Amino acid sequence: MSLIQKNLQTLKADSSFQECLSVVGDSPVYFENENPYNNAFFRTPEKNYPLQSLRRPEEEAERIVEHWLSTGNSESGIYVLIGISSLHLIMKCLDQLDDNSELIIVEPSSAIMRSFLENNDLEDTERFKTKLTLFCPLTDYPEREFRKLINKKDLFCKKTLISPSNKRFRPQLIELQQNICKQIQLEGMDRVTTAKFADEWLQNCIINLPETVKSPGINKLYNKFPETDCLIVCAGPSLNDSLDIIKNRQDDCFIISVGTALKPLLNYGINPNLTIVVDSDPKVYKQFEGLDEIPGYLLATHTIFPGIFQHFKKSFCYNCVVTTSYSEWLSDSGINHGQLNVGGTVALSALDCAHKLNFRNNFIYGLDLAYAEDGTSHAKNTMYDGIKANNGLIEIPGNWNKTVKTTKQFANYVEILKGYMREHIAGSCGKFFNVNNNGALIKGLNTIRPAKSAELIKHSEQDFNQILNENYTCEKDLDIEGLCINSMEELKEINAEGKTLLEEIENGKFPNGIEAFEEKIKNSKVSSKLTEPAMQAWCMSVTTKFENDPIEMTKSFLTQINGSTEWVTGLLKNSYERFQQINKGVQHGA
């Protein structure tokens, strides 16, 4: 067996990793036989440079790792080494990291990765409990692939390191490190958001059930508008400058409005075709307060604040990644609404919607993600009208000005949109124009002035209103009744078993059935999906709270399961009753 094959076995490498090694190319890094581990060298036409001390590489590696870990706490987590270094450094990292940690080595060059695996025996790495993962992204966007990798991990990324030698000879790794750090930050934000809102999202999903099951999915409209231009309207202050243009062209184009931009549009006599809403926060309800029978369609994710549905006559729905388990549960009754990207700002979902509906050209208005010179962050007549900037703004590159002032939150949204444009839109048919006189620079969008957009917008060759109406058809033969009744029964059963086990513990008995109970939850079609948010919240606290007390941990687990099953059963019961009443023609007020 060759050394590379042996190493792939040691690493338990999957087929995609093995595939990346098949890329042909010369490695600028080579390894020379030394004991106990090979030395790495960087090859240049003039000279070969050692990447580690040639006198005492182990001692050097130890000091580098000590320095790396000397700042911040050294708790368990994912530690990321960017760029392959010598095995000395990798071994010292594994040695000094906490046993429950993981070391991920990101190497964007498959030639270097292959050379490393052909010339270094990784068998010794198995003596450490710290997990070692080699990662060799093949696409042009390694940081996005990295995000997907860490998204699947329970642990969170703590630190990144490029060895000093790699920094000198491979400066492109510094940019990769910066991009990876941004992805780590975004992943952290997503996790915190999920932990904070998962229960609220599920609650809203179930409360909205009667409305969502009667709404067709956005996937009914996928690819329907190749001969139509689309205006995507966001609520940044620059929208004030563009309302005339939008109004003049509203009959020529399909209009997607984000919820915050709805009031400014309606006030100006503009009726959007779709109003997209993502937020579950009751605060966003203000965007719809005082509006009855809003024209056009609502485009809602299942998690939106429940009262919003009642302001629209008709709605389309979409799934999003944060409620995957709920969507899977819903799909058991035959409902599949299609999925849109979500993340940070509703503008992302609006862009993804336009992309999936396949418009000819897309003109985005009011996507400022920056404060106007007068200190405002939103257009007039929005729920944020009149609110001005506080201190603590940062400067980021602008569309027309060198820099614009914004918040860290908006700056993160810029990164999210930039990543989305790069990954999903680059090379697609429809063009995306950022129509703005100000605003933050979002790479991947063509920035034009509002006046220019008026020249570029073309009259639609399709009757888009007719297409919308024709596709407003709900699925037939949905077994909502069966789904709700069966789910409530299963949840009640889990709840009863959990209570019995909890009583056994409280009476001083060891709960022998606990493992079978856990298996039952895992394999259940309902409880594993509908109690997931509650269990996610529990998992977040469990590692720190009950380190040395398995009985207390088991009690806490059972209490959480019991609480969540009762909670979800109650929500389902109410929604199911309302669903039945709606079917019988009973109307509910807003």
Place this chain on the structure above:
Amino acid sequence: MEKNEVTNILIDALNNSDEGFATFKKMFNECADAFEIGEDQKGLQIIKELIQPLQDFCNFCADMLQTHAHMMNKGTLRVLEEQCDMLEKLMGELIKEMEDGNFVEVGDILKYDFGDLTSKMSKSFPEVAVSIEKYEVPESC
């Protein structure tokens, strides 16, 4: 016959060379440590401060051999000559690797090669002093 003033100053310097070697060694390590953790600017600054004193030290050794070799016993002279040759060689290597931007090697040369050499010289210098002290200046004709 008594030794001249220059020789007495040399003996004194050789006997009190410990402090100088310790300073060198400290700077070698600080410079190597800076390159090791990627603080190249700091490393370059230290080396800038180090080069002239090292060059002066090389000149001192060369002058000593030129003017006082005849006063040393054969064994001591051989060791000192070897050490001075090594010093010249390392200076050449250091400057070349610096120019090539090979900071890993620069760190190795400073920490290990110069470090070892200065340790050896700090032991041999007092022996050279004893050897010169023992030398009996012949009566002039």
